[in-house]
Amino acid sequence: xxxxxxxxxxxxxxxxxxxxxxxxxxxxxxxxxxxxxxxxxxxxxxxxxxxxxxxxxxxxxxxxxxxxxxxxxxxxxxxxxxxxxxxxxxxxxxxxxxxxxxxxxxxxxxxxxxxxxxxxxxxxxxxxxxxxxxxxxxxxxxxxxxxxxxxxxxxxxxxxxxxxxxxxxxxxxxxxxxxxxxxxxxxxxxxxxxxxxxxxxxxxxxxxxxxxxxxxxxxxxxxxxxxxxxxxxxxxxxxxxxxxxxxxxxxxxxxxxxxxxxxxxxxxxxx
DNA sequence: AAAAGCCCCTGGATGC
DNA sequence: TGCATCCAGGGGCTTT
Numbered sequence: 001x002x003x004x005x006x007x008x009x010x011x012x013x014x015x016x017x018x019x020x021x022x023x024x025x026x027x028x029x030x031x032x033x034x035x036x037x038x039x040x041x042x043x044x045x046x047x048x049x050x051x052x053x054x055x056x057x058x059x060x061x062x063x064x065x066x067x068x069x070x071x072x073x074x075x076x077x078x079x080x081x082x083x084x085x086x087x088x089x090x091x092x093x094x095x096x097x098x099x100x101x102x103x104x105x106x107x108x109x110x111x112x113x114x115x116x117x118x119x120x121x122x123x124x125x126x127x128x129x130x131x132x133x134x135x136x137x138x139x140x141x142x143x144x145x146x147x148x149x150x151x152x153x154x155x156x157x158x159x160x161x162x163x164x165x166x167x168x169x170x171x172x173x174x175x176x177x178x179x180x181x182x183x184x185x186x187x188x189x190x191x192x193x194x195x196x197x198x199x200x201x202x203x204x205x206x207x208x209x210x211x212x213x214x215x216x217x218x219x220x221x222x223x224x225x226x227x228x229x230x231x232x233x234x235x236x237x238x239x240x241x242x243x244x245x246x247x248x249x250x251x252x253x254x255x256x257x258x259x260x261x262x263x264x265x266x267x268x269x270x271x
Numbered sequence: 272a273a274a275a276g277c278c279c280c281t282g283g284a285t286g287c
Numbered sequence: 288t289g290c291a292t293c294c295a296g297g298g299g300c301t302t303t
Contacts, residue, residue, distance in 0.1 A: 001296060033279075033299090056297075073296050074281080089281090107280045109297060125299085153274060161274095162298075170296065258275070260296065 002056060002071035004134070004167025005210035009229065010077050011053045014101070017079045018048045018060065021096035029091035030108060033072065037122060038065070038114035048096070055130045055166035065116045067094075068126060072109025078102050131164040134203050135211075139165060145196040148188040155191065155199075156184035157258050168203060172210065174238045174263050176202040183269040184262045185255075209234075237263040 002010070026040045043062070050061040058077075060067040069077070081099040092103040092112050103110060115123035131147075132139045147164045148155070158164055159173040168176065177184050179202035182195060191199070214229035236246055241254035241263060250267040 003297090033297095070297080072280090072298090105280095106282065107296090109280065129299095151273080157274085160297085259277085261294090 001073050001169055001171065002075060003169035003172050003210075004053075004056060004207055005172070006229065007053055007056050007058060007071060007167070008211055009214055010071070011051055011058055014058075014077065014079055015051050017098060018051055018096065018101060021048050021098040022046070023048065023062070023094065023096055025093075025095040027086070027093040027095070028112075029086060029089075032091055032103075032105065032108055033070070033111040034113050036112055036114055043067075043114070054127055055133075055162060056169075057127065059118075065114055065120075066118070066123070068111070068113045068115060068123065069103070070109075070111045070126075071103075072105055072107060072111065074107040075103055075105035075110035078104070129163050130166045131162055132166065134165050134167055134207055139200070139204070141197045141200045142193075144200050145191070145193050148191055148196055151188040153188060154184060154257055155182060155186045155188045156262055158188040159203075160258070160260070165203065167207065170260055170262075171235065171238045172203070172206050175236055176206045178202075178237045178265060178269060179206060181269055183271050184257060184264050186271060237265060239263065 023043050023046050026043055028036065046062040046064065048060050048062060052059040052061065056070060058069040060069065071077070079099055079101050083093070083100045083102055086093055086102070089106045090102055090104050091108065091110075094101040103112065113122060113126065117123065118127065132143075144165070148158065151158045151164070156173055156177060159168045159176070160170065162168070174184065176199065180195065180199040182191070182199060210229070237252050240252045242251050244250065245252055245265040245268060248265065248267045250265055252263055253266050255262050
């Protein structure tokens, strides 16, 4: 599933292609999560000035306005000089003078949305409640601890909610909690400053490692060249229910939290 | 205000 | 072999 590392891998794969490209046309397939919110005429002729990432959103800054792209659960983007005709799961082709940016998304949880600016209500709705970027200086252990103090929900669900820290989805939340030795069911507000510090370090380390190996490819994710990531080969707990812990050999446990599966080692993550 | 549950979607795995 | 059922899950929305 595209989480921060996968979205960042995508951004890095696109930046040299789309920066400075001029939009010629936009073709849409089946409906995505939300309507585009602008006429194609409005986009035609605009220059793509930058491509940024905020949480799991990609932001294409245009001359006027921006396009917000979310990969949902099964989306991936690729860019090429020319591409074959769109298949049944190709739901957006953004044609530019340099090539085509294509969104492939079988489950259609993804979205491409236009906003006039980041303060546009449409953009605020999607970006406004997002927490801090975990791979920046702004992600501070003391502030993290303060934010968690206000939350009584299980730490795993607080991480997934994305309003404290962004980009951590189901895979990396499970992996970071393992690395920090924290059980996913632990109430967020009960974590000490020291354990919060370990979690802070673990989130950064896990995301940075995943980014370094091209993200995780489970089912649908592919980078912009159609290639896969490799982090899934080294998960400590995610997807390993019943298998021995790589550290202590205890069988990895599976439980459900908020309709999502959670994996942990009952020995390495005692409380 | 926070938390919990719902729901969107479809391919692949599983069960009878 | 074929069909029904379940599951994966990001995250905005609604309800508690």
